[in-house]
Amino acid sequence: MCGVIAVSGFRDVIQDLYDGLIVLQHRGQDAAGIVTYDNQFHLKKSVGMVSEVFHSNSLARLKGPMGIGHVRYPTAGCSSEFEAQPFFVNSPFGMALAHNGNLTNSTQLAKEIRSQDFRHLNTTSDSEVLLNVFSLALRKQKPSRLTPEHIFRAVKMVFRRCKGAYSAVALIGAHGIVGFRDPYGIRPLQLGRRRFGMKYEYMIASENTAFHALEYEFVRDIHPGEVVFIDRQNRLHSRQIRHGHLSPCIFEWVYLSAPDSTIDGVNVYKARVRMGEALAKQIKASGLKIDSIIPIPDTGRPAAAGLADKLKIRYREAFVKNRYIGRTFIMPGQELRKRSLNFKLHPIELEFKGKNVLLVDDSIVRGNTSRKIVEMARKAGARKVYFASSSPPIIGPDPYGIDLPTTAELIASNHSIEEIRKLIGADALFYNTIENLRNSVRYGNPKIRQFSEGCFTGKYPTPEITPRLLKDLGCGRNATREAFDQETAKEENPDQFKMMSLV
Numbered sequence: 001m002c003g004v005i006a007v008s009g010f011r012d013v014i015q016d017l018y019d020g021l022i023v024l025q026h027r028g029q030d031a032a033g034i035v036t037y038d039n040q041f042h043l044k045k046s047v048g049m050v051s052e053v054f055h056s057n058s059l060a061r062l063k064g065p066m067g068i069g070h071v072r073y074p075t076a077g078c079s080s081e082f083e084a085q086p087f088f089v090n091s092p093f094g095m096a097l098a099h100n101g102n103l104t105n106s107t108q109l110a111k112e113i114r115s116q117d118f119r120h121l122n123t124t125s126d127s128e129v130l131l132n133v134f135s136l137a138l139r140k141q142k143p144s145r146l147t148p149e150h151i152f153r154a155v156k157m158v159f160r161r162c163k164g165a166y167s168a169v170a171l172i173g174a175h176g177i178v179g180f181r182d183p184y185g186i187r188p189l190q191l192g193r194r195r196f197g198m199k200y201e202y203m204i205a206s207e208n209t210a211f212h213a214l215e216y217e218f219v220r221d222i223h224p225g226e227v228v229f230i231d232r233q234n235r236l237h238s239r240q241i242r243h244g245h246l247s248p249c250i251f252e253w254v255y256l257s258a259p260d261s262t263i264d265g266v267n268v269y270k271a272r273v274r275m276g277e278a279l280a281k282q283i284k285a286s287g288l289k290i291d292s293i294i295p296i297p298d299t300g301r302p303a304a305a306g307l308a309d310k311l312k313i314r315y316r317e318a319f320v321k322n323r324y325i326g327r328t329f330i331m332p333g334q335e336l337r338k339r340s341l342n343f344k345l346h347p348i349e350l351e352f353k354g355k356n357v358l359l360v361d362d363s364i365v366r367g368n369t370s371r372k373i374v375e376m377a378r379k380a381g382a383r384k385v386y387f388a389s390s391s392p393p394i395i396g397p398d399p400y401g402i403d404l405p406t407t408a409e410l411i412a413s414n415h416s417i418e419e420i421r422k423l424i425g426a427d428a429l430f431y432n433t434i435e436n437l438r439n440s441v442r443y444g445n446p447k448i449r450q451f452s453e454g455c456f457t458g459k460y461p462t463p464e465i466t467p468r469l470l471k472d473l474g475c476g477r478n479a480t481r482e483a484f485d486q487e488t489a490k491e492e493n494p495d496q497f498k499m500m501s502l503v
Contacts, residue, residue, distance in 0.1 A: 001256050001401050002085075002100040003027030003071040004189070005210060006169035006177045008230040009201035012036075014062040016203065017069045020210040021050045026258055027100075027206060028073035031084035035096040037173055038064030043096070045070075045084040066177055066232075068169045070098035073403070086171070087128045092139045093146065094173035099127035100206055101165030101187040101401040104464055104473070109133060109161065130166055134158050138172075146175045148229050148237040155180050155227040156241045163464050165249075165400035165452075167222075169204050176231040179204040184247040184461050185224030186400045186452045188263045192216035202230045207261040221264050247461035250451040251402060253441050254391045255299050255362045266444030269302050274443055275390040276306030276360065278436035284311060288386060288428060289356055296361040296373060297321040297345070303390035304360035313358075318351035319376075345376065353381030363391045364420070364431075365404065367411035371424040378425070387426040392434045392456045393417070399465060399473050404455050406474035 003024030007013040017034050032053040033045025044058045050071060070085035086098040103109065106126035113119045113132050121128055137157035143150045158180070165186035170178040181189045192211035193200040203211060208218045222228055224244025229237040248264050249256070259269035283290075292314050295304035298321065308315035325344040351357075357377060364370050370387060377385045393412030398404045407413045411420055421429035434456050442448050454460035 001027055001073050001187075001403075002098075003206045004068070004098045004100050004167065004169045004204075005070075005206070006066075006068040006098075006171070006179060006204040007201070008066045008177045008203075008234055010065055010196055010199070010234065012038075012063055013065060013067050013201075014059055016214055017062075017067050018050065018054055018059060019214055020203070020205060021069045021071050023210045023213045023258075024071055024206060025050055027256065028071035030074050031072040031081065032070065033072075033084050033086050033098070034062055034067060034069040035086045035088065035171060036062045036064035036067030037094075037171055039174070041088065041094055041096065041171075041173060043086070043088060045081070045086065047081045047084060066171060068096060068098050068171045068177065083123050083125050085125075085127055087123075087125070087131045089131060089135045092135065092143070093175060095131065095135050095138075095170060097127065097131035097134065097168055097170040099130050099166055099168040100189075101167055101182065102126060102399060103130060103162055103166060104164035104399050104462065104469065105162070106130075106164075126164075127168075130158070130162060130168060131170070133161055134168075134170060146172065148231070148239075151178055151229045151237075152227060152239045152241060159183055159225065159242050163462060165462075167206065174232065176229060177202075177204065178227065178229050179222055180227040180241075181222045181224055183225040183242045183244050184452070185221075185244055185264070186247060186249050186461070188248065188252060188257070188261075189222040190263075191219040191222055191228060193219055199234055200236075202234065202236065204228065207257055207263065209258040209261045212260065218262075245450075245461070246448060247450050247452050248448065249398075249400060249402070250437060250441060250453045251391075251398070251455065254437070256402070259299075259302060264445060264448060266441050266448070271441045271444060272299070272302035272362075272390065273306035274440035275432060275437060276303030276308075277310050278440055279303070279307050279360075279388055279390065279430060279432055280310035283307070283358070283388065283430055286428065286430075288358075288384075290358045290386065291355040292316040292318070292351065293358045293360060294318040294351065294377075296359060299362040300360045300390070303362065303388075307358075307360060307388070316351050318348045318357070318380075319373075320346045320348060322346070345373065347376050347380040349380045351380075352377055354383055355381075356384040356386070357382050358386040358388060359426075360388045360390065362389070363394060364389050364411060364424070365394055366409055367420065367424050370426075374425045384427045385425070386428040386430070387421075387424060388430040390432055391437055393420075393431050394455050396455050396458045397470055397474055398452075398455045399460065399470060400452060400462075402455070407470075 086096040103126040137154035167187040167189035225242035253271040295301040
């Protein structure tokens, strides 16, 4: 999961790019970057939040009427400034690209790029691989003057070679911006416009929440297998390159997207409310006495509200969230996640003391966070602590751009619901069903026939996903995660690591 944005206008677009990335910050907190163009490229990227990476001096030099931006959440490659996007290649024309998703065949593609195309790759990022595949497809056409047809043919080659999930935006020097979405539409990508005199300025972004904030009109979702090209006269060209099989990631509605976004015709907030409503029947049948329903902020709130309405039980905000702590799920490294949780939530004791409470969260991944929250509720004086997940048990990894760990690390992959209840310390535990989850999303758009839901069912939409590939991808992610955790520990305890190196 990352956030991408592209803007093409008639004036400097840096303010729109910066503000848009601020709005999309929930999609990635590891790194941020922007590249603009005004007869030359201007690039700024680094590790950190958007407000930390960009300052007044850097914003002032990022000039030009078109540009792209990215906020990163590391799922492939490592967590470092070298992996920050956008990536840039000099030929043809000068091109920059930002990408959301994961290529599942990036290792093979990287080998081909090095051995057959004689190109050097600076990072382990699959996004750099995607950029090279795209730029090579353009260069092989040897265009003296770039036309939309060249763009369409190049993206057709990208679709032919690249597997997995990729919603991408690209900036081609002196020619325009490009947006394309993989043939399964696993990650979101949307088109917006804003009137400028008698013409339009355009924005492409991961979520339309960015359009609302910047007064762009939402036009539509970019279709699976479609490419959009906006030339330097701000004329919009689009083509359906491959027949799309829409299979959006259902976790976008569970956790990833902002509640005010509407993805593929389904409002995120309303879908989450329906997830909570769907839990009501199961919890009512348990016969438990519940004094209040308490959400785990932020993504547990809509589901808790829907559940409370259905059960006619009072809804209470009993956890205060430190707004200066990022989303722990998307923090790089398990140790950083654990440590941040201690500062992230603080219970309001009066809402727990002597009460039977039902805590509602969006999901349970490893179980560490859930166990810690149950402990907080007990220490605050709760008599009974029940726990509900608005999504089903997570039993498998996600190879398309979510840092869900290997199967062995997932608490639901090898434990029953009763065993999980004991492990997290709850007095009762409830999970939604996959049927309820599908129906909660599909209610907003019945045309969605299937989802990318492998983390819940073990069934993935793209045919190349096999148990062996999942194992290989998991080993790569674990190596990356361990390297990051070790580097973090080394920075915090340099003397200890000096002693270790001497042993």
